[in-house]
Amino acid sequence: MILNEIPLMFSKACEYGIRATVYIALQSLEGRRVIVNEIAKEIDSPIAFTAKILQQLSKSKVIHSVKGPTGGFEIERNNMNTVKLSMIVHAIDGDDIYVGCGLGLKECNASRPCPLHDKFIDIRNDLRSMLENTSLYELATGLEVGLTYLKR
Amino acid sequence: MILNEIPLMFSKACEYGIRATVYIALQSLEGRRVIVNEIAKEIDSPIAFTAKILQQLSKSKVIHSVKGPTGGFEIERNNMNTVKLSMIVHAIDGDDIYVGCGLGLKECNASRPCPLHDKFIDIRNDLRSMLENTSLYELATGLEVGLTYLKR
DNA sequence: ATTTATTAGGATAAAGTTGTCCTTTATTTT
DNA sequence: AAAATAAAGGACAACTTTATCCTAATAAAT
Numbered sequence: 001m002i003l004n005e006i007p008l009m010f011s012k013a014c015e016y017g018i019r020a021t022v023y024i025a026l027q028s029l030e031g032r033r034v035i036v037n038e039i040a041k042e043i044d045s046p047i048a049f050t051a052k053i054l055q056q057l058s059k060s061k062v063i064h065s066v067k068g069p070t071g072g073f074e075i076e077r078n079n080m081n082t083v084k085l086s087m088i089v090h091a092i093d094g095d096d097i098y099v100g101c102g103l104g105l106k107e108c109n110a111s112r113p114c115p116l117h118d119k120f121i122d123i124r125n126d127l128r129s130m131l132e133n134t135s136l137y138e139l140a141t142g143l144e145v146g147l148t149y150l151k152r
Numbered sequence: 153m154i155l156n157e158i159p160l161m162f163s164k165a166c167e168y169g170i171r172a173t174v175y176i177a178l179q180s181l182e183g184r185r186v187i188v189n190e191i192a193k194e195i196d197s198p199i200a201f202t203a204k205i206l207q208q209l210s211k212s213k214v215i216h217s218v219k220g221p222t223g224g225f226e227i228e229r230n231n232m233n234t235v236k237l238s239m240i241v242h243a244i245d246g247d248d249i250y251v252g253c254g255l256g257l258k259e260c261n262a263s264r265p266c267p268l269h270d271k272f273i274d275i276r277n278d279l280r281s282m283l284e285n286t287s288l289y290e291l292a293t294g295l296e297v298g299l300t301y302l303k304r
Numbered sequence: 305a306t307t308t309a310t311t312a313g314g315a316t317a318a319a320g321t322t323g324t325c326c327t328t329t330a331t332t333t334t
Numbered sequence: 335a336a337a338a339t340a341a342a343g344g345a346c347a348a349c350t351t352t353a354t355c356c357t358a359a360t361a362a363a364t
Contacts, residue, residue, distance in 0.1 A: 009254040009272065009275075009276075010254065010255075011321075011322090012256075012321075012322065012323095013321080013322075015255055015256040018255055019255060019256070019257070035339090035340065035341085036340080036341075037340095046322080046323055046324080047323095047324085048323065048324050048325070049322060049323050049324080051341075051342085051343095052322095052323090052342095052343090054341085055341075055342060055343075058341085058342090065340090065341060065342090066330095066331085066340080066341080067329075067330045067331055067332095067339085067340055067341050067342080068329095068330055068331030068332050068333095068338090068339060068340055068341080069331070069332040069333060069338065069339040069340065070331085070332065070333090070339085070340085071330085071331070071332080071339075071340045071341065072340070072341085073341090085268075102161040102162065103162075103167055103170055103171060105171070114294070116237075116282070116286065116291070119282045119286075120161070122278070123161075123275060123278050123279050123282070124161075126271075126274070126275050126278065127275050130268070130271045130275070134268065134271075139268070142266070163351075163352090164351075164352065164353095165351080165352075187309085187310065187311085188310085188311075189310095198352080198353055198354080199353095199354085200353065200354050200355070201352060201353050201354080203311075203312085203313095204312095204313090204352095204353090206311085207311080207312060207313075210311085210312090217310090217311060217312090218310085218311080218360095218361085219309090219310055219311045219312080219359075219360045219361055219362095220308090220309060220310055220311080220359095220360055220361030220362050220363095221308060221309040221310065221361070221362040221363060222309080222310085222361085222362060222363090223309070223310045223311065223360085223361070223362080224310070224311085225311090305364100306363100306364080307362105307363085307364075308361100308362085308363075308364090309360100309361085309362080309363095310359100310360080310361085310362095311358105311359085311360080311361100312357100312358080312359070312360090313356100313357085313358075313359095314355100314356085314357080314358095315354100315355085315356085315357100316353100316354080316355080316356100317352100317353080317354070317355095318351100318352080318353070318354090319350100319351080319352070319353090320349100320350080320351070320352085321348100321349080321350070321351090322347100322348080322349070322350090323346100323347080323348070323349090324345100324346080324347070324348090325344100325345085325346080325347095326343100326344085326345085326346100327342100327343085327344080327345100328341105328342075328343075328344095329340100329341085329342070329343095330339100330340085330341080330342090331338100331339085331340085331341100332337100332338080332339075332340095333336100333337080333338075333339090334335105334336080334337075334338090
């Protein structure tokens with residue numbers, strides 16, 4: 001019997017958030033504004049939960065929301081370059097990824113490192129630099145096959 | 153408002169498990185068998201929850217338990233070399249760390265990778281190799297200051 | 305043999321994450 | 335102006351993880 005199902009790297013909320021943002025970006029590149037129902041259907045995520053996440057991303061200016069008929073979500077072409085994966089993750093999961101010892105040791109720091117300290121730091125820095133260096137545009141256009149990839 | 157508090161790398165259960173195992177190893181090197189209450193106190197973890205985790209580690213043969221008075225937990229000196237960090241993690245968190253796309257994309261694989269596929273693979277492989285190459289002995293004796301480090 | 309100390313294990317509670325539903329607010333269309 | 339459409343947001347339900355408590359099983363000490 002195993003106690004846990006730990007997330008591989010991100011929470012579900014964050015996964016949905018990234019997938020949704022990429023979908024919105026792809027559609028915005030086609031000049032289409034998209035509504036939650038469509039997004040959730042296309043990325044295969046729970047609608048209402050996705051709506052919550054989109055609210056957060058909207059507040060964080062990662063995406064832009066428009067109310068009313070013909071409304072929905074969109075992302076300006078310019079923002080696709082400035083928005084990095086790290087901003088999406090931060091808006092949803094916070095910046096926990098960056099802090100603390102992997103073993104939860106409070107005394108562990110650079111001057112008195114635990115045996116795994118440097119390894120943890122390296123791995124986390126790799127993750128961090130990937131998140132900070134990957135733009136939304138790069139991520140969206142890198143999905144050659146496009147939409148099909150967003151379904152899980 | 154942020155939805156989540158995602159674990160940095162391991163679950164709480166796994167963190168406690170690693171810290172507890174290291175503590176047991178350190179005490180075993182001194183010839184001392186230790187009881188749950190002491191372990192939990194020294195690694196600053198909840199007693200009953202720690203007991204559950206120790207049960208799992210005991211079943212998985214990572215640690216050895218002895219019932220009754222003078223009983224407690226211990227680890228044979230020989231086992232400290234064969235027990236790797238990966239075994240502790242596996243016993244508690246399972247091997248989720250190793251599977252699936254970081255974005256939760258089901259179509260993502262080596263032949264049709266998502267834009268982050270290789271980066272995810274690299275990071276995860278680094279983590280995996282760290283876990284598989286770090287022995288309990290190395291981990292325990294690497295903690296020069298010993299016990300103080302295990303408190304959080 | 306009885307008592308005592310300790311792990312094993314079941315039941316359950318608390319907290320956190322994920323997911324749903326319904327009402328309110330904003331905006332467009334008619 | 336009224337109706338319709340969509341996001342915003344509050345309340346809450348389900349599930350998972352974390353945590354506690356109590357009893358049973360085991361084994362040493364008396």
